[in-house]
Amino acid sequence: KVFHLEDYKPTDFLIPETHLDFTLDPERTIVKSKLIVERRAGVGADAPLILDGDELKLVDIRIDGAPLGDNAYMASPERLEIRGLPESGRFTLEITTEINPTLNRQLTGLYRSSGVYCTQCEAEGFRRITYFLDRPDLLSVYTVRIEAARSEAPLLLSNGNPKDKGALTDGRHFAVWHDPHPKPAYLFALVAGDLGVINDSFTTASGRHVDLGIYVEHGKEARALYAMDALKRSMKWDEEAFGREYDLDIFNVVAVSDFNMGAMENKGLNVFNDKYVLADPETATDADYAGIEAVIAHEYFHNWTGNRITCRDWFQLCLKEGLTVYRDHEFSADMRSRPVKRIAEVKALKAHQFPEDAGPLAHPVRPRQFREINNFYTSTVYEKGSEVVRMIRTILGPELFRKGMDLYFERHDGDAATIEDFIKVFEDASGEDLSQFGLWYDQAGTPNLAVTYDYDQATKTFEIEIEQSLKPTPGQASKKPMHIPIKFGLLGAKGRELKPRSAKGGLVDGDVIHLRKRKERFTLSGIAERPVPSLLRGFSAPVTMTSELTRTDLIFLARNDGDEVNRWQALTELLNSKLTSNAKRIRGGKPATIESSSIKLLGEIAANVVLDEAFRALCLSVPSESDIARELGANIDPDAILASRDALIKTVAEANEEKFTQIYEQLADDGPFQPDAASAGRRALRNVLLDYLCVAEADPKRAAAQFNGADNMSDRAAALHVLVQRFSGSDATSHALKAFEDRFGSDALVMDKWFIVQAMQPGVGALQRVQGLMKHKLFSLDNPNRARALIGAFSSGNQTGFNRADGNGYVFFAETILTIEKKNPQLAARLLTAMRSWRSFEPVRREHAREALANIAKVGGLSADVRDIVERTLA
Numbered sequence: 072k073v074f075h076l077e078d079y080k081p082t083d084f085l086i087p088e089t090h091l092d093f094t095l096d097p098e099r100t101i102v103k104s105k106l107i108v109e110r111r112a113g114v115g116a117d118a119p120l121i122l123d124g125d126e127l128k129l130v131d132i133r134i135d136g137a138p139l140g141d142n143a144y145m146a147s148p149e150r151l152e153i154r155g156l157p158e159s160g161r162f163t164l165e166i167t168t169e170i171n172p173t174l175n176r177q178l179t180g181l182y183r184s185s186g187v188y189c190t191q192c193e194a195e196g197f198r199r200i201t202y203f204l205d206r207p208d209l210l211s212v213y214t215v216r217i218e219a220a221r222s223e224a225p226l227l228l229s230n231g232n233p234k235d236k237g238a239l240t241d242g243r244h245f246a247v248w249h250d251p252h253p254k255p256a257y258l259f260a261l262v263a264g265d266l267g268v269i270n271d272s273f274t275t276a277s278g279r280h281v282d283l284g285i286y287v288e289h290g291k292e293a294r295a296l297y298a299m300d301a302l303k304r305s306m307k308w309d310e311e312a313f314g315r316e317y318d319l320d321i322f323n324v325v326a327v328s329d330f331n332m333g334a335m336e337n338k339g340l341n342v343f344n345d346k347y348v349l350a351d352p353e354t355a356t357d358a359d360y361a362g363i364e365a366v367i368a369h370e371y372f373h374n375w376t377g378n379r380i381t382c383r384d385w386f387q388l389c390l391k392e393g394l395t396v397y398r399d400h401e402f403s404a405d406m407r408s409r410p411v412k413r414i415a416e417v418k419a420l421k422a423h424q425f426p427e428d429a430g431p432l433a434h435p436v437r438p439r440q441f442r443e444i445n446n447f448y449t450s451t452v453y454e455k456g457s458e459v460v461r462m463i464r465t466i467l468g469p470e471l472f473r474k475g476m477d478l479y480f481e482r483h484d485g486d487a488a489t490i491e492d493f494i495k496v497f498e499d500a501s502g503e504d505l506s507q508f509g510l511w512y513d514q515a516g517t518p519n520l521a522v523t524y525d526y527d528q529a530t531k532t533f534e535i536e537i538e539q540s541l542k543p544t545p546g547q548a549s550k551k552p553m554h555i556p557i558k559f560g561l562l563g564a565k566g567r568e569l570k571p572r573s574a575k576g577g578l579v580d581g582d583v584i585h586l587r588k589r590k591e592r593f594t595l596s597g598i599a600e601r602p603v604p605s606l607l608r609g610f611s612a613p614v615t616m617t618s619e620l621t622r623t624d625l626i627f628l629a630r631n632d633g634d635e636v637n638r639w640q641a642l643t644e645l646l647n648s649k650l651t652s653n654a655k656r657i658r659g660g661k662p663a664t665i666e667s668s669s670i671k672l673l674g675e676i677a678a679n680v681v682l683d684e685a686f687r688a689l690c691l692s693v694p695s696e697s698d699i700a701r702e703l704g705a706n707i708d709p710d711a712i713l714a715s716r717d718a719l720i721k722t723v724a725e726a727n728e729e730k731f732t733q734i735y736e737q738l739a740d741d742g743p744f745q746p747d748a749a750s751a752g753r754r755a756l757r758n759v760l761l762d763y764l765c766v767a768e769a770d771p772k773r774a775a776a777q778f779n780g781a782d783n784m785s786d787r788a789a790a791l792h793v794l795v796q797r798f799s800g801s802d803a804t805s806h807a808l809k810a811f812e813d814r815f816g817s818d819a820l821v822m823d824k825w826f827i828v829q830a831m832q833p834g835v836g837a838l839q840r841v842q843g844l845m846k847h848k849l850f851s852l853d854n855p856n857r858a859r860a861l862i863g864a865f866s867s868g869n870q871t872g873f874n875r876a877d878g879n880g881y882v883f884f885a886e887t888i889l890t891i892e893k894k895n896p897q898l899a900a901r902l903l904t905a906m907r908s909w910r911s912f913e914p915v916r917r918e919h920a921r922e923a924l925a926n927i928a929k930v931g932g933l934s935a936d937v938r939d940i941v942e943r944t945l946a
């Protein structure tokens with residue numbers, strides 16, 4: 072079944088109140104739901120009430136207290152239809168269902184994770200608990216009573232504020248929670264179990280005292296302190312940056328170890344993958360700390376963008392996700408280094424969203440149709456969705472953007488809103504017409520800008536001509552020109568900024584070029600000398616760009632651009648062009664060549680103490696194998712790419728060995744571990760240099776020494792990575808792997824790193840290694856983090872090992888996906904997207920990939936999740 076945006080219709084009935092009563096039991100949980108139902112004005116008295124279900128077992132059903140006769144309703148596991156409803160139009164519907172949380176391995180609805188009862192209802196999991204109008208525009212006020220054995224579940228949590236609790240007979244007890252804010256069913260949550268807690272509090276700007284709790288496995292409380300700190304900083308930041316205050320007396324976060332996604336913003340009770348809560352220096356890398364800070368903030372920010380204002384239907388998913396990602400990006404930028412954060416975002420967007428937009432799974436930021444909504448929690452909806460919000464701010468400027476956001480909160484608080492509503496607040500706040508801009512929500516694909524320049528010495532004018540193009544994507548053959556904001560600067564000799572006196576042709580507003588036609592010319596006057604243009608500063612639009620800039624121009628920008636994002640971008644472009652041309656040479660049997668200018672430039676940046684370490688580390692990280700593959704676009708041979716990348720690293724490393732050694736040594740003594748951005752930057756620079764140095768020295772001993780001496784996981788994991796990637800089979804590597812396992816064998820999150828690093832070891836040996844690791848006593852496909860660590864890292868992080876020329880990587884992967892699918896279709900479908908770029912490989916691999924996908928597609932009884940991905944991928 073395909074769902075279409077145009078088919079939206081409001082419900083015939085409203086459910087102003089929802090009363091839920093859970094009697095928890097591992098295998099037989101009884102859910103009694105008492106709904107106050109109201110027929111909407113204008114709806115005929117004979118209209119049936121049709122509720123959603125999923126694998127439900129109906130035990131009892133009553134209206135206004137009276138049991139329903141057999142022919143008054145029709146119940147199947149997926150649906151409950153009730154006819155002959157009370158004329159009055161307002162009645163009480165009582166439904167009892169029985170569910171089995173232990174058998175629920177899909178991890179949606181009510182399930183158990185390490186003995187803890189927890190729920191995941193977004194997008195359509197609530198219908199696995201009870202029959203309901205399970206759609207985001209149906210808002211209801213919830214009161215929840217939970218009853219369980221005290222020994223099994225001393226802790227009983229739900230949304231909102233605690234109302235009552237007490238003891239019952241037989242060692243059982245209960246708690247009652249009431250959430251005064253009407254909410255859609257996907258924001259419902261329940262957690263019950265035996266967990267440890269850390270408590271803190273926050274006082275809002277208007278003086279509300281909020282109790283904060285983070286619940287984790289017993290013994291791991293200290294590892295939640297950083298998350299708590301991030302939560303308090305998030306609450307403060309949202310007041311300052313967006314004027315948003317928290318609105319309940321209590322805010323709880325629970326970490327569970329089996330979770331399909333990162334985390335979930337349930338009202339007042341966020342449930343997290345423990346990966347995004349738990350951290351200490353011994354077990355978490357700097358990337359883990361940054362991830363926790365970002366996800367804690369993201370889920371908290373949803374309280375306003377998602378919960379107070381939710382989505383009318385799931386087509387509007389980016390309304391809450393794109394906006395909330397934008398908000399968490401801004402938060403992290405304020406907490407850390409803004410340009411470094413921005414570069415990380417650009418890298419991630421290019422690594423994940425651009426390939427999605429260029430392949431068979433491409434879809435608009437707001438899709439118009441879907442078969443399985445869970446397959447649309449994508450990088451396009453989240454990350455490109457965030458970029459679209461960022462562009463609104465670039466177009467309107469900070470003041471009007473904030474004015475528009477204020478209007479959004481004021482006008483739509485309590486609504487289930489649409490993208491049209493969102494765009495309208497900015498139009499009303501600014502008086503601008505954003506209708507062309509709105510195409511960003513509707514047209515899939517990454518626009519390309521072809522740019523040409525012309526400088527006229529006599530008239531001192533600089534002309535920029537830009538042509539935008541957008542290739543067809545599934546279901547969209549032709550595209551309209553978009554409104555693309557292009558931030559720019561013009562650099563004179565020594566990197567001085569040249570300010571144009573005036574502009575003619577297309578609209579230029581300050582430092583922003585507004586491209587609105589398919590092809591447009593912008594003439595800037597008063598430019599005293601031939602400038603080097605710096606376009607798309609701060610990555611002001613999610614586009615690709617081809618320009619006439621020469622190698623010399625790029626080197627100039629890499630040295631002088633005042634915009635650090637473009638400085639990094641220029642360097643990346645230089646390296647990419649070398650890496651792709653060498654990959655082609657190597658594939659044609661010729662050796663790689665490397666200019667001394669790039670070698671010198673990298674050495675210079677490494678040693679430039681004016682730049683912060685995190686930025687230098689980003690510049691020195693050579694584009695990844697998949698970055699190079701994306702740049703090549705077609706006929707990809709991963710072995711040639713790896714050889715090209717290694718050749719560059721080796722040349723740069725050998726030429727700069729002395730300098731790199733010196734910097735590495737200088738950074739060694741950094742005192743006791745601190746998780747802040749500056750310290751993390753120093754570790755990042757040192758660890759990128761470690762790889763170069765081990766390559767130059769052709770010896771694992773430096774990495775082994777760092778591994779053994781590390782006082783934190785960032786340094787230890789980085790050293791292990793170098794050992795496994797570069798010195799597999801060496802004693803140093805086997806020893807480190809064993810030592811790591813001995814030390815962290817009982818810590819699942821840390822062992823995920825151990826699986827990941829081995830899954831990514833390049834070359835044909837990887838497949839056998841991964842198959843061997845699947846038999847490891849700590850391995851299980853049932854735990855999503857573990858499955859992603861081994862199968863996900865192998866399929867999306869190991870270009871040469873997974874995309875073997877003989878196709879055996881794909882055969883293994885297809886079989887594994889089918890195994891995972893039987894228990895957890897959502898996880899299987901997500902992992903399967905690793906094959907979305909199969910058409911860009913060279914013909915031999917391409918054919919093997921097609922065959923593996925076809926073998927999945929021909930299996931009978933596939934889940935909707937996997938069927939949707941496999942069919943779109945093959946289409």
Ligand code: ARG
Nearest residue numbers: 193194332334335336445448
């Ligand atoms: N809304 C959650 C988040 O912040 C993600 C929930 C994903 N759920 C799903 N069924 N795909 O971003």
Ligand code: ZN
Nearest residue numbers: 369373392395
């Ligand atoms: Zn979200």
